[in-house]
Amino acid sequence: MGSESGITASTKAEPRLDAAAVFYVSFGLAWTIILFGAMFYLWRKRHLPSLAIRGLPLTFASVICLHLYWMLVQVCIVIGPIEPEVGEYWVMGTWLPWGISLFYAANAQLLHVAKVQKRFAHNQNVSESTIMEESTNKSQRSKSWWRTRYQRFMQKSYASRVWILTSIAMIVQFLLTLLMYLISRKYHASWGIPGTEVHGTAMERKVEQGRGWEWWPGVAVQVFWSWVVAPVVLWRSRHIRDTHGWRLQTIACCVSGMPATPMWLIALNVPGMEPCNHYFIPPQWIALSIWFIEIFTVFVPVWEVKKHQGLQEETLDAIAQWESKGQKNVSLSEFSGSTDVVSPMSDSFKKAPSCEIALDDLFRKSNESSPESLYTMTALNRTLAHDPEPLRIFSALRDFSGENIAFLTSVASWDALWSSHPSVGSSNSGNGAVIADDLFRRTMFKHAVCIYARFVSQAHADVPVNIVGGHRERLDQVFGPAAQVLFGEGRGESYSDMPFEYLFGSPAEKQAVHVSSKVNDVVAQRVQWWGDIPDEFDANVFRDAERSVKYLVLTNTWPKYVKEMIELRRKESKPIRQQRRGWWFRR
Incomplete structure (x- = not known):
């Protein structure tokens, strides 16, 4: 049977410098330069919509973690005969599972984004009274300590929840690996469970240390992610048809990781694999899967960025051709x-x-x-x-x-309500008309705050629209304080699941703001903001942001x-x- 480093009892304790070793080291260095160059390119383009939704920090953390293991495997064929086998045990038991956990956590980002975007794909015909009733029922429930902690956890962003769960999994993985190391005398003959020690020459003991039941925590994690989580991700993403190549990337990465652990176990435990292990050590099967994962994780987005740039240039050229024909106006x-x-x-x-x-x-x-x-x-x-x-x-x-189109249609409906309101605030209309005009302005401000919290606010919106920083800061100054008062300081159910109808009121309210005779009766009942309204608030408050988002949609x-x-x-x-x-x- 083989060993983790591909050595046998007859292997000499000296570095291996044959043609195979030179090839693996040279290929490893060249691929590292290419990979990190592509990652640097993606990081510079991280503002593009197709990359912003992928969560590059978590993806890059997993790729770097996996690539360090991959590079160690390439060098292992050289230093395998002289390196301590316990070092390979710790790498296989901690570093590799950590990288796999981070990778599949980043890979599941597709399911989260698709789930969030479905909110923008379906009309939500829920009235405001229904929302108030549901929130009242939730507030009346008896909340235990665990329920309160769970709700606080779920109110965190998706990235924060992923980091917390992944960190817990990493700690558990480390503790299991440490426990196996402490109870086995294979790595320390003076203490541990009797009967677990190994005997023989130094190289024979080294070969036995490279395999055995002590390695099961690392194997179990690989099997769990590759043969339990990956099929679930594949099944749940079967109906996703995105334009970013993200589903293709996810499928390819999940399939690439499946053969790694079975082939690694076969190489370690099947005697017929020893000739192959001399040139292709058992961890190379895992490294091969990592190599394919790196290709699909890094270079598919690079290809998508290039395709996006070509499509953007094609669009601008088409517009230029249209204008050059004298049809600009x-x-x-x-x-x-x-x-x-x-x-x-x-x-x-x-x-x-x-x-x-x-x-x-x-x-x-x-x-x-x-x-x-x-x-x-x-x-x-x-x-x-x-x-x-x-x-x-x-x-x-x-x-x-979908947040872009939802924002544009929401602003268009808000503009339509504003422009359709009759001018009742003139000096000839009396005090009642002036009061009605003030109530209408407050109602429109409330609706504008809802639009801001739903689509613009970095603290409240699940998927904030991508607008220029200056435009966002202006909206933050106008609506930020009111949004904090109405919706709190962070994400929550009251605004993340807010239906579009709630943004502009019920049909009765729409009719009320259209007819001046009903403004006093209906609008006064629906106004939820009685604080100060900034002087910058007017009918054009969303104009710059709307143009920015519309140009983003156009290109x-x-x-x-x-x-x-x-x-x-x-x-x-x-x-x-x-x-x-x-x-x-x-x-």
């Missing part, structure tokens, strides 16, 4: 015969068949005239105004950027959505036989 409204963007609150918008207007008419006629027009801001604005539902679902379930989500819609129309135009043939080859 031409609106896509010619497709419907109107030059105005229809408000989502207008009667004409509610009566119009949105799918036909926004998708069929837009894509069909723009393709007939100029395909470049589909990539313009005008086309995006038209889709957001007429039929944002398909784009919202695509951005949430495919692009994992990231929108071109992907357009390409998918065009591809979908092409598939629909193909004969059924061609579609089946294409499906067969795609399998």
